[in-house]
Amino acid sequence: MSEFSIVGKHVRRKDGLLKITGQAKYTFDVVLPGMLHGKLLRSPLPHAKILNIDTSKAAKLPGVELILTGKDTKGIRYGFVDTPNHPAEERPIAEEKVRFIGETVAAVFADDIDIAEEALDLIDVDYDPLPAVFDPEEAMKDGAPQIHDTITRDTSCAWEDWGVARKTHSYTPMNNVAARVFIGYGDIDKGFAEADYIREDRFKIPATSHMAMEPHCIVASWNPFEERLDVWLNHMAFELKRYWLHKTLGIPISKIVVHHAYIGGAFGGKAPVFDFEIIAGFATKRICKPVKIVLTREEVFSSCRNSHRFDITIKTGVKKDGTIVAQHTKVIVDAGAYKGSAPVAMFFCHAVGDPCLDRKNVRHEGVAVYTNKNFNFARRGHGSPQMRFATDSHYDQICEDLGIDPVEFLLKNLRKKGDVLPNGDRLNSYGLPECIRRVAEEIGWKEKRGKQRNMNRGVGVGINGMFSGSAYWPFSCAAILKLEHDGKVALLHGDCEFGQGAETSYSQIVAEVLGLSLEDVTYVRGNSDVWPTNYSNFLSGGIFVGGGAAYNAAIDLREKIVKVASEILRVMPEEIELKEGKAVSKKDPRRSCTFAEIKRYNIQKHMGDPLIGFGYKKAVPEIEFYPSLSKGTGRFTDAYGFAAAAAEVEVDKDTGRTKVLKIVVAHDCGREINPGTVVGQMYSQAVQGMGDALFEEIMDESGRIMNPNLIDYEIPRAFDVPEIVVIDCSDPDPNGPFGAKEAGECARAAVISAIANAIYDATGVRVNRLPVTPERMLNLLRAKDKDQ
């Protein structure tokens, strides 16, 4: 029996009724009176000087209200990474040149979309094409086209605004290098010298689309009298968008109001600020009318962020028995025209792997390179799916070479609960060993591994670790809990709902602490005027940081309620328990008072105090700013979530098609607050991981995306879904609310590795490049046949 009354119960979503009846309002649905519609003119060339833009014809089109070009927004800079060493270089509209196909060159705002689209056709842009470069290794060569000159910031950088005591300086990318990381611990030379066996492999992973169902959009409305900007937008932490709108538009941050709107999926792809969002803010401020921009699916592919393109070389030294003694990884990230989050991805791909296995002596080198392509951002794992696919495939091959069982190999190299990682993070909870054992058992590892090749079937395993929020300043969250007159509570919390279930699970946490039912908790869908600080939605910090703040607010209110109840009932506070909306004496249950009575009493007797709970939480209490991305030093997170996956596949040797028969995901999310939601996250990651492994790839040719739609870019459909089994191996974390930690990002990577390794088991063909399309599989099978 569960020790809890509502935590751990499968309950209906708080946002469910609105969503299932079509009443939920997404940004996509917001309409304001007199609203104009914006459309963006995109660059058709990957690299070109802009000689002239003639907007005169477009301006004369009846219904066109405003046209913006790079001259209007000149000098505005922003970016996810904006540090003293690496100042931001993104701009809302291209200025002197364009750097990728799809970059914004002009924006038109008109009475309706048809007019705005017609106006785009009437804008004449005179380009002078420049030599372009699309391959990161080519881009690093001497004499390659230089995509950026010296990057200079006219204003402070974000980190200065956030309190880092260093001045921004200019950065000149030499050989198109946007950033580097160099992380290491131990002594790899000594480690490799001790190794009995050393192997090196290279892997390539393409860009993929987050493909959130709701296309990116914004509604912005400037009120010139109050000098306030109201916005509805897709975000993953309203504070981040609000900061950048403030910074780029010169509006005081308290005068920017982000309104509640449901978000139609995110997966990382909606966290950073986008050109069109700043353009919308700029436009409404210029013309004092509301504006709306909705991107087309093609624009989402070609002009919004996709996942990072990785080229990974990995070398590992092991003892005969499979003990890892040294590892050297080198990653090249094909960043695209702007750096986006490439510096972070290079760091993450090391940092989230580090809690999984003890590799003893490690060096991780990364370089992010500018190319004339669209640039990238985190997608559900932020570099870890790419790295795990490489690492787990590489381990699988080492096991094959040495005749070791891959599951035994993983179990042999595990860290231990309580271990302190080289960066100072401590594994207070560590469910990974159990996850590995359970997935192996469920897939039938012992009976099947290496024994089904005659049937073209195989099984494989993969693992992953993931943080529960990190110290992206000010990565913290606060919550306010109002006791209402009827004894119910209202939770003021700024976490947005993009499907992860924040409304429901935070309400469960509050209800559990206060002895209320889920219906007694209202999740306030307000706006940034009333939301306390919130930065916790992205970086997998939802339940640990956001839920932690809700938990702390509930504890605060609980203490206050108990104190008043003790006064009313004349019993000691420790003798009072809260249940069913009442404070009850444990000794004499007949002595009780309702929360409504408690509120009324307190207002009457205690100066009108209406009883409000307040709570907050920081991702990593000990550190003030971000860990060093380039050196990998400094605390990263307070709790890691873990997952292991196993897959069984069948490969058709005539068509090259891989059919996934079964996926098993075991996860350690600390505690399932709402099992329905957590299991949903795992199904989701199993199916996304299958898409990554088998068919998702953004294909480009000379900088042009060749499949920017859902017909040519395939994602899994209902028919593709295999049997999926989810196993809960949670190890409650002492710092999480009821032990809960990350659940939403970790498993995807493990599933990709499991499928790739299962393909090897089925065919004897090692896949070094994703996705494993039938065509690639056939080529690999033929090459193998030739070899033999």
Added chain:
Amino acid sequence: MEVQRKAVQKKLLKIRVNGKDYEVMVKPNRTLLDFLRQDLGLTGTKQACMDNSCGACTVIVDKMAVKSCNILALQVYGREVTTIEGLASPDGKLTDLQEAFLDFNAFQCGFCAPGKVMSATAMLEEMEDPTEEDVRRDMEGNLCRCTGYKQYIDAIMYVVKKRKELKQQKAKEV
């Protein structure tokens, strides 16, 4: 230089939407989706792909599930259209499918949910006793990125089972 827009002649559309009759003038190039969302304010029907590949815009025309982004409003002249807003009864009672989607935690972000409800509603009108395979095939046109489809499929199969039980029970009573 004069820049002029081509004049577009609006045409009369007679249509019944969620039980209410409309006679309105619409542009010939107005899609059913835009007509529902923009002219009638029925924003429960969503749009995600713009090229007939995702199913978020699915509505029911007469008894058939139709992707409303890929059909002109004038093409459904005289027909009866049901959107997600027209499913629940006026007193707020949901359909058994809606209830099951809630119970099974079938959707997450919810953007594809209205289209899925409409597709499944039409499917179960057409097929009384579909297998899980049938359901997977039929729902193939409705993309979802959050859920991995599993809880949707489970919810639909649950409804199939419940309806069958209900029918058997009624048959017994008769």
